[in-house]
Every structure is written in C-alpha cells, then in structure tokens.
Amino acid sequence: MPSTATLTERYISATVRSLRPESQDDVRAELEASIADAIEARREQGEDLPAAERAVLTDLGDPGILAAGYAERPLHLIGPRYYLTWWRLLKALLWIVPTFAAVGVALAKILEFATIGETIGAVVVAIIMSIVHVGFWTTLVFVVLERTATDTGATWTVDQLPELTDQGAGRSEVIGSLIFLVLAAGAILWDALRGFVRDDGVPVPILNPSLWPVGMTVLLVLLLAEATLAIVIWRQRRWTVGAAIVNTILAVAFVVPAMYLLVSGDLVNPGFLQYLAVEHAAEMAQADAGAAAQGGVLRILTVILGVVIVGSGLWDIVDGWIKTLRARRS
Structure with missing residues (x-):
C-alpha cells in the first residue's frame, strides 16, 4: 500500500x-x-x-x-494558427534577403579589388548567414506570437480563393513580356535617333554609335526572338524543355556580348563620357574624389551595370527553368 x-x-x-x-x-x-x-x-x-x-x-x-x-501551453514552436503565415513569409524572405545580400557583398568585394576567390567566398558566407538569420528571427517572432496569442490580422476569407486558370503561361505574362521588350527596343532607337541626352540640341547617344548597324541589329533581333518565344509559350499554354533551352540560349547570347563590350569599354559612347567630363566636370571630379578607393565613379557604374546585366540574364534563365519544372509537374 x-x-x-x-x-x-x-x-x-x-x-x-x-x-x-x-x-x-x-x-x-x-x-x-x-x-x-x-x-x-x-x-x-x-x-x-x-x-x-x-x-x-x-x-x-x-x-x-x-x-x-x-x-493551455502549446507544446510546439508554431501551431496551425500561424504556421501557414510563417511558412509563406519565410519562403518569400528566403528568396529576397539572400539574393540582395549576395549582390551587395559581391559589389563591395569587386569595388575593393578583391580576388575572384575572395569574392566567391564572401558571397557564399553572406548567403549562408542570411539564410540562418532569416530562418531564426522569422521563426522566433512567430514563436512569441504563438505563446502570446497575438492576432496577426492574417485571417482567411473566401475572397482569397484563386480564380480558376490554366496551369500554363497566362495572357498577363506574355503581355508584360511584350511591353518590356517593346520599351527596350524603343529606348535603343530613341537613344540613337533622338537621344536621352542633348548637347545644345544635338543628341548625345549613351550607347556607342559604332555598334550600329551590326551590333544593334543583332540586339534588336534578339529582342524580336524573345517576343516570338513569349508568344509561342503563350500559344502552347505552358513552358516546355525546348522553350527553356531557347530562352537560355537567348539570355546567354545577350549577356556574353554585352559583358564583353562593357569590359572592353566599347558599350558606352566615348562622346557621352566626354560630354560628362566637360559639361559636368565639377560633379565628376567630386564623385571621383569620393570613390577614389574604389577606382573612381566610372568603375563603380561599370561594376553595377555588369551586375545588372549578368543578374538579369541569370534570373531570366532560372525563371524559365522553374516555370518548366512547374509545368511538367502539373
């Protein structure tokens, strides 16, 4: 007993x-x-x-x-009340934060004249650290919300139900692509014919006039091919492996020559640089003095433009393959 x-x-x-x-x-x-x-x-x-x-x-x-x-204490980190909100926010942040962290660190290392190995190492560390911090702090916030029963305001209603649409490429996607491509082609022609910059009424093209007619014609053909590809994907109502391959080829065909011209100094019109040096001498001298440690303001602008060119090409390639994989799963 x-x-x-x-x-x-x-x-x-x-x-x-x-x-x-x-x-x-x-x-x-x-x-x-x-x-x-x-x-x-x-x-x-x-x-x-x-x-x-x-x-x-x-x-x-x-x-x-x-x-x-x-x-009435929860025995889980994040329960059903907050789980979907946490998961959706975490996925969005894991796309955005590491990307910006990598680009920012890469720019900083390039402007510090770091070696390729140092730059890659710093970018990898930045990506890993940003993933760890995003995962930890986002989860911690929702753990606190779970235990304090705080209302996040993220309530579901039937109005949030998605419309029934085809799984393939939608009309809005192709329209957006065509509008962007038309604007890009229009900007190239406007720069050559009318000029975004004018010196006493005379157009000063930003892009090197020596690229006409061969180089610019090739660029316009690439833009036309991109537009054609967007229409073909829309007509097929889905991305295919063939479309992704063509999209990759078009992206590489744009990025490689553009980067070559940028690095060799043949992309930007020397007359435009001369215009800046003469008409905005004081501003350029002040900017160069402030960016002397990074090689001058023109080097900074070249690095930024190069990152934009390569980044946009890589994003176009990755986006096309992601959409292809989604289409195959559906």
Whole structure:
C-alpha cells in the first residue's frame, strides 16, 4: 500500500509542480479523484491494486503533457494558427534577403579589388548567414506570437480563393513580356535617333554609335526572338524543355556580348563620357574624389551595370527553368 500511494503522489506532484500556485490545489484534487476512480474501475474488473494503478498512470501519459493541457501551453514552436503565415513569409524572405545580400557583398568585394576567390567566398558566407538569420528571427517572432496569442490580422476569407486558370503561361505574362521588350527596343532607337541626352540640341547617344548597324541589329533581333518565344509559350499554354533551352540560349547570347563590350569599354559612347567630363566636370571630379578607393565613379557604374546585366540574364534563365519544372509537374 505505501508504494502504491507513493507512485500516485509522484505522478500528481510531477504534473502540478509546473502549474501556477493558485491552480495547483484544484488540479491535485481533480487528479486524485480521477485516478482513484479509474483504479477502482480496473479493480472491479479483477486487476490487483499495483497493476491497476500502473495501467491508469500509463494511460494518462507524460505528466508534462498533462500539465501543459491544464495550463493551455502549446507544446510546439508554431501551431496551425500561424504556421501557414510563417511558412509563406519565410519562403518569400528566403528568396529576397539572400539574393540582395549576395549582390551587395559581391559589389563591395569587386569595388575593393578583391580576388575572384575572395569574392566567391564572401558571397557564399553572406548567403549562408542570411539564410540562418532569416530562418531564426522569422521563426522566433512567430514563436512569441504563438505563446502570446497575438492576432496577426492574417485571417482567411473566401475572397482569397484563386480564380480558376490554366496551369500554363497566362495572357498577363506574355503581355508584360511584350511591353518590356517593346520599351527596350524603343529606348535603343530613341537613344540613337533622338537621344536621352542633348548637347545644345544635338543628341548625345549613351550607347556607342559604332555598334550600329551590326551590333544593334543583332540586339534588336534578339529582342524580336524573345517576343516570338513569349508568344509561342503563350500559344502552347505552358513552358516546355525546348522553350527553356531557347530562352537560355537567348539570355546567354545577350549577356556574353554585352559583358564583353562593357569590359572592353566599347558599350558606352566615348562622346557621352566626354560630354560628362566637360559639361559636368565639377560633379565628376567630386564623385571621383569620393570613390577614389574604389577606382573612381566610372568603375563603380561599370561594376553595377555588369551586375545588372549578368543578374538579369541569370534570373531570366532560372525563371524559365522553374516555370518548366512547374509545368511538367502539373
């Protein structure tokens, strides 16, 4: 008999010790009564007292879980109430933050005249650290929300149900692509014919006029090919492996010559640079003085333009393959 009482008391004590003092007596009394009733029921079925008590306490389970139920404490980091909001936000941040971190670190390292190995190492570290920080801090915020029962305002309504659409490329996607390509072609022609910059009424092209007619014709043909590809994908209502391959070829065909011309100094019109040096000499001198450690303002602009060219090409390639994989899964 003493060992039986001790076993029950140990279980009750383990349950109530993590509860608020004002609720411990009530929970203790409730558990004593319910355990005694359960033991009595088993004894009426022929079990002896030690076996009946052990079976009852085993059925009640871990006293920590039982105590959490009495205290209404969650035993999970993020429950159903916040899980989807946390997951959607985390996925968005894991796309955005590491990307910007990598680009920012790469720019800084290039402007510091770091070696390729140093730049790659710093970018990898930045990506890993940003992923760790995004995952930790985002999860921590929702853990606090879970335990304080704070209302995030993210309530679901039937108005959020998506419209039934085809799984392939939509009309809005092809329209957006065509508008961008038309604007790009228009900007190239405007720069050559009318000029975004004018010196006493005379156009000063930003792009090197020596690229006409061959180089610019090739660029316009690439833009036309991109437009044709967008229309073909829309007519097929889906991305295919063939479309992704063509998209990759077109992106490489744009990025490689553009980067070659940029690095060799043949992309920008020397007359435009001369115009800046003469008409904005004071501003250029001040900017060069402030960016002397990074090789001057023109080097900074060249690096930024190069990152934009390569980044846009890589994004176009990756986006095309992601859409292709989604189409194949659907």
